[in-house]
Amino acid sequence: MAQIVRTQTFGGGRLIYSLVITSFGGRKRNKSKANISKLYGIEIYSSLFGTDEQYEFRDITPSFEYAEELFEMACVFMITPLQFPNIIESFLEEKSIFPKN
Secondary structure, eight states: OOOEEEEEGGGGGEEEEEEEEEEEEOOOOOOOOOOEEEEEEEEEEETTTSSSEEEEEEEESOOOOHHHHHHHHHHHOOOOOTTTHOOOOOOHTTTTTSOOO
């Protein structure tokens, strides 16, 4: 289950961006501390075009810094959910995380 880290709201609640974190993992054998990995993503809620729509872009990156940068970019430029997959791909290519085709 994803937890919300940050939220930014626009248009009186008609466009909402949320930076989310998903944790997964378990206990290492013979150790008391949990081995937990974290992945960050972004959720977008939009009711700008007459219907309520929720888009989830989970598990984009394990880097909080990259996720926060992508979140800020989405908020500043008010990227729509339909544009967002292309933005994610370009962003990850730029950061050399996702190889170019």
